[in-house]
Amino acid sequence: MELLVVGSIGLDYVETPFGKVENALGGAASYIALSASYFSKSVGVVAVIGDDFPKEHLKMLEDHNVDIDNIEVVIGGKTFRWGGRYHYDLNVRDTLYTDLNVFENFNPVIPEHYKKNSFVILGNILPSLQLKVLDQLEENNFVVCDTMNLWIETTLDDLKKVIKRTNVLIINDSEARLLSKEANLIKAARIIREMGPEYLIIKKGEHGALLFNNGSIFSAPAYPLESIFDPTGAGDTFLGGFTGYLHKTNDTSFENMKRAVIYGSAMASFCVEQFSTKGLENLDKLQIYDRFMEFKELSRFEDE
Ligand code: AMP
DSSP states (O other): OEEEEEOOOEEEEEEETTEEEEEEEESHHHHHHHHHHTTOSOEEEEEEEETTSOHHHHHHHHHTTEEOTTEEEETTOOOEEEEEEEOSSTTOEEEEEEEOGGGGGOOOOOOGGGSSSEEEEEOSOOHHHHHHHHHHOOSSOEEEEEOOHHHHHHOHHHHHHHHHTOSEEEEEHHHHHHHHTOSSHHHHHHHHHTTSOSEEEEEOGGGOEEEEETTEEEEEOOOOOSOOOOOTTHHHHHHHHHHHHHHHHTOOSHHHHHHHHHHHHHHHHHHTTSSTTHHHHSOOHHHHHHHHHHHHHHTOOOOO
16 A cells, blocks of 8 residues: 655744744645654655755655655746744634745646555645545545635535545544534534545644544543644644554554554644654654553543
8 A cells, every 4th residue: 555645845934932934844745744754664745846945855855755756846936835923822823924836736646556555645735636636546545634714614515525535534623613514523523424534533732632433432632742832734744643554554443543543643742842844853663652652641540
């Protein structure tokens, strides 16, 4: 089985109460691929950048066994750029700008060897582009998909077509409420699962995540971090760690998915400890396993 990520790669400006970074590596696909690379031997990426994109970022991805051959470089084009400012409450973020640049004409072309028997991660991009990817896929794929409020509000019809063809939908609590038009998350989950996805994960930011399947629910705790510097990309990192673990184990049962949720949460906890992708660049497998075990300990108790 192969693992493929389709999404944005960009250069971010991020300001938090603790500092700021400019021209930092960003984009959902960057976080997803880096996070998944700690589980999968090779992670393919389909994305687009301009020729202004710093070579060292590509090298860093390559050093993590990310297959960068299908990242299209548009000569004379400018890379996607995004700027965000976080408030003192890091759950509140203002988008300062979104310059699509070469991303505006992104036409994802899936290479032959990823069309079958693959885990495919659809990063948060326009649902019509996600559909273009799905239309190119052939048999025996496992599709994990992300989306955002903007697409729920503006292109719901396309999004519903994507969701119908998705194995796991991963969204946050506000997106779940918006998509289902239901405030209660348990009822919202039932409504969303009826739209098609076999599994649904609802992320609750610093309060953990819920995994839903036929009448079963798994509740993952949040890691009690004292120092969060930059929450950018935490959701994408979760997505990468979660799917990377499923790919590595080649097991999509509910029991294994519980472990995948914890690995995704562990990776996200490393991501937010530093700016941009820095928290994901120098990890080792033991550190990740140790944090996985800390998560386990967090919700373990004896029945007297
Ligand atoms: P998150 O914190 O999960 O919202 O992910 C933030 C990342 O998504 C940043 O690195 C941005 O570069 C990227 N991003 C922001 N807006 C968009 C967009 N409209 N399309 C694609 N990627 C985006």
